Amino acid sequence: MDNVGGAGxxxxxxIVDDETGFAEVLCKRMRRRGVEAASAASGDEAVRLxxxxEFDVAIVDLKLQGMNGIEILKVFRLMAPDMPVLMLTGHGSEEARDECIKLGAAGYLSKPVEFDRLLDKALELGAGSVRA
Incomplete structure (x- = not known):
């Protein structure tokens, strides 16, 4: 899949994940593929960013210290209603998945997740919302 959206x-x-090692590796791998990636280790940091x-897509871990992924999803829906949010978790439940989807998450993936699958999903979602 191409790493560009509309108008090239x-x-x-x-990426919002308190596992900073995971987030850093994910950012580096995304950048190697030509994606502009930034990371935040908390909900507060993500809101500041x-x-x-402007971002075309966000990947948000469900379990975070302080503001959890569902709370971040709610804030993102208010701040950037057109930005797709992909939820990622290693500790999720069907109830949490259903709540995320109901609140407007564009998808829900479980850790460990294959990098190429995550990249493809993020690019698919992001390419549809790239801002001019």
Whole structure:
């Protein structure tokens, strides 16, 4: 899958995960594929980033310290209603998945997740929302 969306612009991705090692590796691998990626280790940090920059898609871990993934999803829906949010978790339940989808998550994947599958899903979602 191509890493660009409309008008040939590169997809901008925000990763929210308190496992900083995982987030850093994911960002590096995304950048190697030509995706602009930034990471936040908390909900507060993610909100600050989203206030400063526009992103085409976000990947949000469900279990975080402080603000959890569902709370972040609610805030993102208010701040950037057109930005797809892909939920990612290693501790999820069917109830949590259903709640995320009901609140507007574009998808829900379980860890461990194959990198290529995550990349393809993020690019698919991000390419549809790339801003001019």
């Amino acid at each position: 612009r590169v997809v901008r991705l925000l 989203l206030r400063r920059e």
